[in-house]
Amino acid sequence: MAAAVSSGLAAAAMAAVASSPTTGVQTKSSSSSCSSLTRCMALVPASSSNVGMSSFTPGLGSCSKGSHAIARGRRVVAAPRASTKVDVSKGEKMREGAKTPAKETLLTPRFYTTDFDEMEAMLTVEGNPNYREEEFLALLNEFKTDYNQTHFVRNSEFKEAAEKLQGAPRAILLEFLERSCTAEFSGFLLYKELGRRLKKTNPIVAEIFTLMSRDEARHAGFLNKAMADFNMALDLGFLTKTRKYTFFKPKYILYTTYLSEKIGYWRYITINRHLQDKPEHIIFPIFKYFFNWCQDENRHGDFCSALLKCHPQVVKDWQAKLWCRFFCLSKINEESAGPSSFRN
Numbered sequence: 001m002a003a004a005v006s007s008g009l010a011a012a013a014m015a016a017v018a019s020s021p022t023t024g025v026q027t028k029s030s031s032s033s034c035s036s037l038t039r040c041m042a043l044v045p046a047s048s049s050n051v052g053m054s055s056f057t058p059g060l061g062s063c064s065k066g067s068h069a070i071a072r073g074r075r076v077v078a079a080p081r082a083s084t085k086v087d088v089s090k091g092e093k094m095r096e097g098a099k100t101p102a103k104e105t106l107l108t109p110r111f112y113t114t115d116f117d118e119m120e121a122m123l124t125v126e127g128n129p130n131y132r133e134e135e136f137l138a139l140l141n142e143f144k145t146d147y148n149q150t151h152f153v154r155n156s157e158f159k160e161a162a163e164k165l166q167g168a169p170r171a172i173l174l175e176f177l178e179r180s181c182t183a184e185f186s187g188f189l190l191y192k193e194l195g196r197r198l199k200k201t202n203p204i205v206a207e208i209f210t211l212m213s214r215d216e217a218r219h220a221g222f223l224n225k226a227m228a229d230f231n232m233a234l235d236l237g238f239l240t241k242t243r244k245y246t247f248f249k250p251k252y253i254l255y256t257t258y259l260s261e262k263i264g265y266w267r268y269i270t271i272n273r274h275l276q277d278k279p280e281h282i283i284f285p286i287f288k289y290f291f292n293w294c295q296d297e298n299r300h301g302d303f304c305s306a307l308l309k310c311h312p313q314v315v316k317d318w319q320a321k322l323w324c325r326f327f328c329l330s331k332i333n334e335e336s337a338g339p340s341s342f343r344n
């Protein structure tokens, strides 16, 4: 997830309607959060150790199984769960030297949770004439191929470029890296949990979600390692446990993940094309990785599109069309906003 479900204005705009109990959108504290962080790291292939995934998990400890439940009205909503709770009030802290996360605003990336029980019911195969198994099997084969397994390998250019970069470009790049890293990591958390929760209901779709979480972990790790070149790496384990999670109903998760992935693709490919024309503007080597990177996002978007096709009712009636336009405009606005440094 590049532009990510995580990023902001879609969430912000949704937050504007969060007070309505029928919208299915709300936020909750994430003092407990994704259970699976440590297990997720095991999914990252050995090549990804190059991107510093191990730096995500200091002090997380082992994960317990299952999810805890939070009450929403009369319904019970499963939310990701951390086995080791961080209690900031008791003085638990970020890893020493980690960057303090940027203050959350309407435009900063968010972490998301959903009603996993409802999502399970929605994505069950039985009784759904629109579910085309051959399409999902073809997608699964694509993800298993793992085209970018050896793509995200760092070199000495990163540290050298970080040392040279000063002033406004340095600040703008760092904000870009942090927003992107948080957004990618948000996708990792959500997809990982969906992969875990859907295993029994729809094992093919579950496996694809798990493989997408592998990709997002790799992307987030690569970005965080780049932040480490500036001595500004995030403590993503701490962030997982302390950041607020925004609740979206499953159908809104489908809209926003689809849009985030496709907009993410276009964002990376547009930057890539611009820099191919003007290579002198490549101020940091991470941009050289965007062409292959955006292919991951495009594949993710294709999968989200296949999920939407299984549920034409969520995109075809007049209310769905309004929601789709709303999310699309929200995402476009959000992407147009860019780093705050550009707006000052």
Ligand SMILES: [Fe+2]
Residues within 6 Å of the ligand: 001, 002, 184, 187, 215, 216, 219, 296, 297
């Ligand atoms: Fe991604």
Ligand SMILES: [Fe+2]
Residues within 6 Å of the ligand: 001, 002, 187, 216, 261, 264, 296, 297, 300
């Ligand atoms: Fe993605």
